[in-house]
Amino acid sequence: xxxxxxxxxxxxxxxxxxxxxxxxxxxxxxxxxxxxxxxxxxxxxxxxxxxxxxxxxxxxxxxxxxxxxxxxxxxxxxxxxxxxxxxxxxxxxxxxxxxxxxxxxxxxxxxxxxxxxxxxxxxxxxxxxxxxxxxxxxxxxxxxxxxxxxxxxxxxxxxxxxxxxxxxxxxxxxxxxxxxxxxxxxxxxxxxxxxxxxxxxxxxxxxxxxxxxxxxxxxxxxxxxxxxxxxxxxxxxxxxxxxxxxxxxxxxxxxxxxxxxxxxxxxxxxxxxxxxxxxxxxxxxxxxxxxxxxxxxxxxxxxxxxxxxxxxxxxxxxxxxxxxxxxxxxxxxxxxxxxxxxxxxxxxxxxxxxxxxxxxxxxxxxxxxxxxxxxxxxxxxxxxxxxxxxxxxxxxxxxxxxxxxxxxxxxxxxxxxxxxxxxxxxxxxxxxxxxxxxxxxxxxxxxxx
Ligand SMILES: *Cc1c(COP(=O)(O)O)cnc(C)c1O
Numbered sequence: 282x283x284x285x286x287x288x289x290x291x292x293x294x295x296x297x298x299x300x301x302x303x304x305x306x307x308x309x310x311x312x313x314x315x316x317x318x319x320x321x322x323x324x325x326x327x328x329x330x331x332x333x334x335x336x337x338x339x340x341x342x343x344x345x346x347x348x349x350x351x352x353x354x355x356x357x358x359x360x361x362x363x364x365x366x367x368x369x370x371x372x373x374x375x376x377x378x379x380x381x382x383x384x385x386x387x388x389x390x391x392x393x394x395x396x397x398x399x400x401x402x403x404x405x406x407x408x409x410x411x412x413x414x415x416x417x418x419x420x421x422x423x424x425x426x427x428x429x430x431x432x433x434x435x436x437x438x439x440x441x442x443x444x445x446x447x448x449x450x451x452x453x454x455x456x457x458x459x460x461x462x463x464x465x466x467x468x469x470x471x472x473x474x475x476x477x478x479x480x481x482x483x484x485x486x487x488x489x490x491x492x493x494x495x496x497x498x499x500x501x502x503x504x505x506x507x508x509x510x511x512x513x514x515x516x517x518x519x520x521x522x523x524x525x526x527x528x529x530x531x532x533x534x535x536x537x538x539x540x541x542x543x544x545x546x547x548x549x550x551x552x553x554x555x556x557x558x559x560x561x562x563x564x565x566x567x568x569x570x571x572x573x574x575x576x577x578x579x580x581x582x583x584x585x586x587x588x589x590x591x592x593x594x595x596x597x598x599x600x601x602x603x604x605x606x607x608x609x610x611x612x613x614x615x616x617x618x619x620x621x622x623x624x625x626x627x628x629x630x631x632x633x634x635x636x637x638x639x640x641x642x643x644x645x646x647x648x649x650x651x652x653x654x655x656x657x658x659x660x661x662x663x664x665x666x667x668x669x670x671x672x673x674x675x676x677x678x679x680x681x682x683x684x685x686x687x688x689x690x691x692x693x694x695x696x697x698x699x700x701x702x703x704x705x706x707x708x709x710x711x712x713x714x715x716x717x718x719x720x721x722x723x724x725x726x727x728x729x730x
Pocket of ligand 1: 415416417418443447489490491492493522523524525555556557566567656657
């Protein structure tokens with residue numbers, strides 16, 4: 282060990298990685314050499330390469346860029362919405378100092394809760410807005426502020442699990458409120474809510490958008506047009522957990538109808554909660570919009586501080602929301618919306634244009650398939666698409682792993698012994714990197730016939 286450390290090749294490694302880290306990796310290399318896992322190098326340069334490679338791979342960041350070839354647009358495991366270019370630039374700019382809590386006009390203290398409020402009110406018609414860490418936090422905060430220590434009335438049919446451990450009964454409980462479930466799984470009428478309100482000290486009526494599954498058959502539910510008058514008559518706020526937060530007309534994207542924040546505000550909900558990184562296409566955030574008294578109560582609650590957002594998120598959200606001032610521009614420049622709107626013909630054209638560059642892949646061709654919206658939204662929607670499909674150089678799983686371990690990582694799918702990649706979720710500016718990665722993947726596994 283001492284001899285290795287004192288040899289010339291170690292100097293640059295120590296400079297770059299620090300002595301303790303280099304010592305540790307040399308120790309690991311020596312262990313592997315003794316165990317016969319590695320072949321003994323025949324020169325100092327060979328040792329240097331072994332240790333250097335090990336240091337580089339140990340230093341590879343845990344969070345890496347990924348090219349999403351799955352065709353699942355809001356892929357939660359791949360970070361949900363890919364951000365618009367202007368949002369990325371705004372986030373980079375805000376990463377230094379910013380006027381997060383500083384009023385540039387007066388030179389006095391400002392509030393981080395002022396950012397994005399004007400835009401959100403403009404886009405949803407709400408009186409006030411509040412941005413927090415994510416939609417789960419937005420809902421927990423709304424419930425804590427309005428129904429802490431009291432009952433929250435929810436339909437049995439809306440006691441849902443959104444995914445990743447987010448279950449409505451647990452969120453209600455964690456917020457310090459008690460769950461008062463009414464109606465049945467398939468049918469809940471406004472009378473069920475009214476009966477509960479007569480008997481108990483109710484802090485809020487909660488309605489949850491069942492965003493990730495469909496209910497059909499013998500069903501009935503009370504909508505905002507019935508719940509809002511009931512809440513008003515009893516002095517109980519109506520909170521609507523919407524989840525997805527689509528800010529454009531779904532029919533303009535060829536999607537089935539979906540409640541939007543603007544509609545829910547117009548229907549009179551006191552508070553509407555939705556995510557920043559689902560159909561809105563922005564950074565991870567939770568947004569509360571609604572009546573000014575209801576929003577300001579949430580803003581003043583101590584939990585608000587615990588779930589507040591940082592400057593980088595606010596900058597990305599503001600830049601994304603700004604694009605919505607023109608809905609056409611939003612669809613054009615917000616990747617989530619552009620991917621949703623892309624026609625099967627345009628997918629075919631993109632694939633056709635790439636095929637000549639991918640002749641190094643075995644049996645590569647285009648095939649009809651479907652893309653999914655993902656993120657627990659539009660569960661029934663299948664977007665017709667064209668995918669690249671090719672045969673593995675060795676075995677599908679090995680080829681997929683090689684693509685995942687590349688730089689940048691590419692996540693594709695296996696289908697009936699072939700590799701499949703949906704260009705819908707690949708950004709246009711990623712195409713060159715994708716082609717290079719696919720050809721590298723085909724080469725690294727050996728054959729190329
Ligand atoms: C996705 C979703 C949430 C959680 O949103 P996050 O931003 O992931 O915290 C809450 N409610 C509904 C209805 C959802 O669809």
